[in-house]
Amino acid sequence: MKISKFIQNTLIGFLCIVFFIFSALATYLLLDLFKFNLPILQRNQYPILNTFEYRDIKLPKAFIVQSGSMEPAIKTGSIVITKKEEIYNQGEIISYTKGSKNIITHRIQVKNYPDGINSDPVYLTAGDANEDFDSGSITSEQIVGKVVLTLPYLGYVADFAKQPYGFLLLVIVPATIVIYEELKGLLKEIFKTLSIMKRKLFRRKGRTLKYDLKGTTLKAKNNGLPKASAIVPIFGAALVFTGLASSFFSDIEISIGNLFQAGDWSPPIAQTLVINEVLYKTNCTVPQNKQWIEIWNGFDFTVNLQDWSLRDGEGNTIQIINSVTPLAPGKFALLSKSSATWNDQCYGPLLSDVVQVQLGGTINIATESGAFKLLDSNLDIVDEVFYGPDPASASAGLNFSFEREVLGQKTGGVFNAIDFSERKPSIAGFAIPQNQDVVINEFIVHDGGTGLGNDWVELYNKTGSSVDISGWTLRDTTGIFHTVPASTTLLNGDWYTVYNSSNRLGNSGDKIYLFDSGSNLKDGISYFQFLPSVGSSVGRNTDGGNAWSVFTVPTDDNTNINPTSPWP
Missing domain, CATH: 2.60.40 (Immunoglobulin-like)
Incomplete structure (x- = not known):
């Protein structure tokens, strides 16, 4: 007796589905138990047929992107497929690791040969949406591969599929439905075949068996799921496999220590x-x-x-x-x-x-x-x-x-x-703050008087509103030479001039610093190498401006006008 092709195909399909489901489930449980990702193939060599040559098997790898550092080129939640290459070039998108669990996928911005053109290159990378390069350079050995394919947003599904409830929903439930429908159809065919065999062997009362099993076409009216429905659990299992076997992009770009975030349009300040x-x-x-x-x-x-x-x-x-x-x-x-x-x-x-x-x-x-x-x-x-x-x-x-x-x-x-x-001039050891409110506006080192002469320093409020400067200090290279008295408010566009500071400003060069009451540097100027002439002051071209000039007619406690020449 021959079993129908339908029954054979159904059995084979059923066994394949069961095998695939249990394989995926075993993989899931094993990886979840030991908490590791599938290893990268390390130079597994196989002979090419009919030759004595060998080749490296370099399988593509899949990764899920979990940050927006490469947008718009790669959207958050995408799956990227990478392939190991012998050579990487500027402008290509690569995935790399620096020994941590995190895999970073960024674009090669610079390819350098620090030890000469015949040496191995190093690469500088950055995310398209980031303001700065990633931390340090990377070598070819640290590169997992070049991105050859991007599957937008599929990573969200893969990430869901690797969770227990996602695995249950995308694999177990669909597979159970498919298996149930296949079993139902299989049992129906078995019972129908047995019925025919029974009628073949035994005569019914008052009738002659008019059936012959040979040549009989069996048609099952199985209104269950179509065979294509098996794709559902297979697809779900594939997503589980991708979610488990691939590393995730946490994309913590410790970029030059530099932790710039996409979409932050403030000045990119390096955190290193x-x-x-x-x-x-x-x-x-x-x-x-x-x-x-x-x-x-x-x-x-x-x-x-x-x-x-x-x-x-x-x-x-x-x-x-x-x-x-x-x-x-x-x-x-x-x-x-x-x-x-x-x-x-x-x-x-x-x-x-x-x-x-x-x-x-x-x-x-x-x-x-x-x-x-x-x-x-x-x-x-x-x-x-x-x-x-x-x-x-x-x-x-x-x-x-x-x-x-x-x-x-x-x-x-x-x-x-x-x-x-x-x-001009240089300001070694400090930096002028951004968005200044009160600034050093003009100063004189030697007013032409007897001996060392007298000196003074003028401050100016450029904010547009009043500023409480109580407790602010003026310092030179030897320390504080003036502390602003309590309850001192400098009005918008007004000046505050410190006279007779006991000749603290050095006649051969010095630096002037302005600190607020919290000892935060607000402004500074150095005139080493650029000593102003006796009787002339040095001040900003216009009150609160950036450029400096010499004033042969000082304008202390008044508007800076008629500068004589640029300084320094």
């Missing part, structure tokens, strides 16, 4: 160490030792400068300092090859909380054009600056520096010349 200001050309005594580099700590914790290195444009790399040297968050470190950089003959003493580092080794601060790279403990490039006459580089004149216009600001990459401007 950055090179904030550089003076590379000076006429101080022994000029090659009096240049300096200012580092700013944008982290919210103290770092040890011993763990950091500096590399010049010629590839010379040195440890910044070989002893434990803490740098507090929001503070500055000044790097120079001579401690004499900070005497009265050059750029003057620094504020007490500024860390001074004397660079050694072969580091070269070139006087015309060059570069500096700031490296972390893994020697990954965290920040870099380029300077010189090239329009794409930062630049500054003799005894001037180039400085970030906004403290710590980094636009679109590790270096962008638009972030920097020439600082």
